[in-house]
Amino acid sequence: MRSARSRTEPGFRLRASAVRSGRALPQVPRRAPLVSVVIPNYNYGHYLATAVQSVLSQAGVRTEVIIVDDASTDDSVSIATRLASSDSRVRVITRSLNGGPVATFNEGLAAATGEYLVRLDADDLLTPGSLGRSTAVAEAYPGVGFVYGHPVHFSGPVPVRHRRTAASWTVWPGRNWLELRCRLGVNCITSPEVLMRMSLVHAVGGQRALAHTHDMEMWFRLAWHADVAWINGADQAWHREHADSLSAREVDVLTDLRERAAAFDLLFEPPAEAEDRPRAESLLRTAHTALANEAVARAAQSYSAGHGNETQTELLLGFAAELDVPPASIEHLPVLRRAQRLGHRAKWSPYLFTRAVAYRGTREIRSLRWRSTGL
Structure with missing residues (x-):
């Protein structure tokens, strides 16, 4: 291992040296930890099976999938129930009243039993090997609160090609990573590419009641309390862009700015x-x-x-x-x-x-x- 500083904005560096490892990186952890993947779902039944399969096919880890249906009006519940009946690793929670994405995720979090946690929207997918790569980093660095990597944004059919091998890891002191986020004022994480350490999530709590920046506030809150790791060279998730997504339907420039301000204020x-x-x-x-x-x-x-x-x-x-x-x-x-x-x-x-x-x-x-x- 060698020490390295990461240049960001002109005239600004992360103040503490980042730990960077680039030799003989394991692509899976030495043991197979249990990863809980919570899938909040509202009327995404036509995407659900693909999302679940992207989790169940992960190598090097044990997985549990918790689908939380937020009172969908399509055939989501029947699809989720069928998925659960065909694989004991899948559980379904159904909500009788629509409570929104935060309440839906937090209910799934309360039922999760894994050492690590992933929040996966029902229209997104994990790339093959994603959980193995991220848990390998988390196992190597116990002070890391969450691991993230590059998400591939796409529309239409799921991409066939993606980068499969981690070339290096970078670990930053969490508050220094957070300082850069404050200097830029923006989130740098989509969502499905993040693996969280469950013990830290239990310590700081789940998502908070923000309309559009609940994910952002949670990542930043975790960084306030623990180190942050990045996987370089591999694509960690596929994020689907489509007209029916919440962000596409409800977020304009001013709303985005106000929501980011609300996240920082709450944080x-x-x-x-x-x-x-x-x-x-x-x-x-x-x-x-x-x-x-x-x-x-x-x-x-x-x-x-x-x-x-x-x-x-x-x-x-x-x-x-x-x-x-x-x-x-x-x-x-x-x-x-x-x-x-x-x-x-x-x-x-x-x-x-x-x-x-x-x-x-x-x-x-x-x-x-x-x-x-x-x-």
Whole structure:
């Protein structure tokens, strides 16, 4: 093993050395731990069998699948019951009233008995070998609270090809990993690619009542209490993109920003331990600054696109103002003010056009970096 630092944003590094291992990596753990996979389901009966099979076929681990049906109106319950009757590793919990994804997952969590935990939406799948690779990391590093890797986003048929071999592992101190998330203000995890240590989940609790960022808040809460590991070189899950998904139907830019702010606010409620409070307050200010900066940048881009006076732009600026961030901390504020002075002429400004292209380029670079580093 060797020590390595991971570069992220220009001028910022994760403050503690990450442990990085790249030689003779086991692709399965030495023993076969029990992994509980909770599958919340609402009207995804046509995807359910494929999701369950992607779990039952995992090598190197023992699995239990807990399907929690949230009062579906399609044939989900009959499909889930048939799956359970054909394999003793599958259990079904049915809810008589629809309670939403958080309550559904937490009910499945309460029934789980494994050493490790995965939350798998019924329309997603695990790639072959995913649980073996992630439990191998978790077994090697007992201080790791969760392991994640690269998810393949797709639409249409499930991809046939994927990367099957872990090339390296990286383990970061959890609070330093979390600090970067606050500096960027964004989540970097989809969901099915995460394996959690059950003892830590029991210690910090399940998901909290957030409409769209309950997963994000939970990952960040786990990172506050334990180290975080990333699997490089292998694809850990398939995430299905389709028009019926909750995020596709209900999340626009402003809603996304507000939901991320709510997750950070809930995450950094004053900790019980007095010595943790200054850092929690600092990280919350950092997250608020990142979100305000994003809202202002998006508003400036609206002016560049000729939509500066529309309601959505004003709502973005209202959101930024609510966060009460010092103006000097918002790097895109001078760009916005110039755009506001130009008004309808902003879309003809070479300066604003250049800044808009640079902002989009920065976001694309972040996306590319995420694909290779998980950050």
